[in-house]
Amino acid sequence: MSTNYAGKVAVVTGGGRGFGKAFSQALADGGASVYLVDLDSEVAEAAAAQIGANAFGIAADVTDEARMQAVCEEIAQAHGGIDILINNAGLHSHEYSRPLAEMGLQKVRRLFDVNVMGTVACTLIAAPYMAGRDGASVVNIASAAAFSGGGYGTSKLAVIGLTMTFARELAADGIRVNAIAPGVILTDTIRSEMDPGTLGRIKSMQFLSQDGEEQDIVDAMLFLTGPTAKFITGETLRVTGGFAAGI
Numbered sequence: 001m002s003t004n005y006a007g008k009v010a011v012v013t014g015g016g017r018g019f020g021k022a023f024s025q026a027l028a029d030g031g032a033s034v035y036l037v038d039l040d041s042e043v044a045e046a047a048a049a050q051i052g053a054n055a056f057g058i059a060a061d062v063t064d065e066a067r068m069q070a071v072c073e074e075i076a077q078a079h080g081g082i083d084i085l086i087n088n089a090g091l092h093s094h095e096y097s098r099p100l101a102e103m104g105l106q107k108v109r110r111l112f113d114v115n116v117m118g119t120v121a122c123t124l125i126a127a128p129y130m131a132g133r134d135g136a137s138v139v140n141i142a143s144a145a146a147f148s149g150g151g152y153g154t155s156k157l158a159v160i161g162l163t164m165t166f167a168r169e170l171a172a173d174g175i176r177v178n179a180i181a182p183g184v185i186l187t188d189t190i191r192s193e194m195d196p197g198t199l200g201r202i203k204s205m206q207f208l209s210q211d212g213e214e215q216d217i218v219d220a221m222l223f224l225t226g227p228t229a230k231f232i233t234g235e236t237l238r239v240t241g242g243f244a245a246g247i
């Protein structure tokens with residue numbers, strides 16, 4: 001799928017690796033100026049350097065409102081505004097996918113801070129710079145886990161709720177807000193952390209037998225941020241090979 005993003009300005013949180021890096025690459029390939037905002041400054045800068053001259057790595061924590069405000073302000077000043085926000089930064093490693101009692105309050109709080117409040121903060125901060133821009137679009141990265149409970153799943157269910165809420169609240173500013181709920185996709189984090197047994201069990205619950213690929217999620221993002229989705233807002237697109245439909 002190829003969409004023309006020439007002249008567009010995109011902010012991708014968690015842009016240093018995994019989906020975030022793949023989203024950034026695709027948007028930059030389409031001609032956008034892309035800002036990879038990541039907690040890990042080294043990976044953000046390395047990813048931006050690899051992507052090309054129209055990609056920029058920025059160190060920031062999505063839960064740090066003052067820092068995110070400064071980042072968005074700087075980007076908007078340089079380009080006149082922001083067109084696309086991808087709320088992708090999220091905690092989903094094994095450490096944050098355990099039962100609540102095992103995780104303990106401190107980790108649960110951090111999980112919800114990053115996955116939920118990070119999405120709220122980045123959207124509220126970026127929205128004034130996106131208002132009235134042609135094709136302005138927010139895409140939140142939820143998860144198929146949202147439909148099966150658990151601490152992590154509950155944080156992603158909140159992301160789906162926020163998608164509907166922001167779609168309603170930002171429509172008057174011409175900003176569409178949608179979400180993608182990916183199934184298990186073999187990003188580095190999943191590859192290094194998920195044991196083959198769990199992976200096999202999840203795959204056996206898919207309708208389609210093949211592995212989901214990063215490109216499947218990138219294509220969903222390109223669709224939702226592109227002009228063919230101009231009448232779509234408040235929706236969550238499940239990209240799971242049927243996994244989410246089966247639960």
Ligand SMILES: NC(=O)c1ccc[n+]([C@@H]2O[C@H](COP(=O)([O-])OP(=O)(O)OC[C@H]3O[C@@H](n4cnc5c(N)ncnc54)[C@H](O)[C@@H]3O)[C@@H](O)[C@H]2O)c1
Pocket residue numbers: 013014015016017018019020037038039040043060061062063088089090091092114118141142143144181182183184185186187188189190
């Ligand atoms: N990979 C999957 O199978 C899968 C499935 C469903 C949903 N997701 C969701 O997709 C998103 C990306 O997944 P991934 O596998 O690419 O993740 P990843 O762990 O490979 O990369 C996430 C990136 O986000 C950054 N990050 C973490 N906390 C941050 C913060 N507070 N502020 C700024 N940056 C921060 C990390 O440094 C990292 O570079 C996450 O929200 C995840 O929950 C992933």
